[in-house]
Amino acid sequence: MRKPTDRNSPWLAATGCIASVLVALIIQASPTRLVDGLTIMPTWTLMAIFLWANVRPHFMPPIAVFAIGLTQDLLTGAPMGVWALAYLVSISVFRFRGEDGMPRDLPPVLLRFGATLLLAHGIAFAAGSFALEQMADLQPLVIEIVASILMFPLPAYLVLRRRRSRGSGFIGG
């Protein structure tokens, strides 16, 4: 019988999922510009959603993706629904499907994440422009995309490494 504190416990995985998404959301909204020279912010939230949606799909159903996007909208002051829609569509289109799930090699994961990122930001740009009734600012979106592409290999590598070492899955897998 599994103990609640067992590393293989699904509760631990669920806690990890919630904590990582929460931290990503808070970092996304935190006043990092206070720190000198730190002005570029990758989309940590999308990284967390993408990894969990592929490693543990049960933890990232559409309603969770929607709720996370909506929370980000509210925290960042964006019109409600923009990031909710962007994450929902992009994750549903580009998540790994089938019995094999997410590959354990980095390149296909990076490619799939890049496509997810581009689609999510494209939708966010269109939806945000519609909500603002004028063209949204493209520059921060491009910076976010570049920063995310540069930063994503690190968490993806850690996740894949952990999956390989544990044989059957991610935390608690």
Place this chain on the structure above:
Amino acid sequence: MASRRSTRHDGDQGVRFSRTLFIALLVVSGALIAFDRPASRSAPFASFRAGFTDVSAPLLDLVAQPLRAIKNIGPYWRRQGELAQENARLRQQLIEARYWEDLAYRQRDRIEVYEDALDVESAAIEDRIGAWTVADPRGPFVRARLIGRGSEAGIRDGYPVINLYGLVGRVYETGRRSARVLLLTDLNSRVPVMADRSNARAILVGDNSEFPRLDYVGRAPDIEPGDRIVSSGDDGILPRGLPVGEAVATRDGGWRVRLYSDQAPVDFVWVWPFRRVTPPDQEVEAEIPATEGPLIADQLVIEPAADSSGEASSLGEDADQGAGNGAGDDVAASDGTATEDNR
């Protein structure tokens, strides 16, 4: 390569997004985007957003505290070599500031004398409300800060927000314990300003760049590079004379403003509980219902001798006031025309 693939046997395979739920969420997202537009946001949406920021502000404040602790590390190391020079410059500025301080006290006394003589009650200068920035999202859709104080501290929508150096923006979404500040650089920000030297009017328009644009300056504006730009107070929302920045000429012949508030991180800010001074003509307008003025004037014309002289006299005064209001409207209209002409 199959061995390098996941071997999930715990029921993860075959996980699919429910089509019905997915479509329902898409519809909800679309509806939210359509109904939560900043330009036409309804009160329930605004109060929901304010309530959410109230709940999240303490958590965000908790996260912001360690960031505040390390915020000066970068500038500290970078500026070690410049400290002596900066110290000398600050001493010089202090000497100059003492002269301006004396001048300000003298002007304040003069204004008090004038106000007593004219029996004018100017807006009470209330204490500024200090607040820490608890969230600073750099999103593509809005340039705003979340501050950790709200209506409980006396903050209301529209109040100007300043930092040590100048105007930062204004409050546009107020919760009980938090408020969102629309920055001058935001796409939706429009602030009437003027050049301190020449009183040349303009509208400061945010375009998400670090240097907001000066619009409606006219064909030959009396603005020079380096001119101090301050709020003009023409809208009645912001007080007159708040320092905004310095005029910068662009290559295409336009004007932009280098914001004073950018000289330091927008970390600790003050919210100014500014209440507009109602002009005398509008005070009269507020006392008399709008429909009464013309009606009384008509009665005077139609029935000149219907009432006693005393009543006619009072009606005549009202009629004058109504005419005064009309004149005031004309003035306002001509102002508006002038603004359009300037454009």
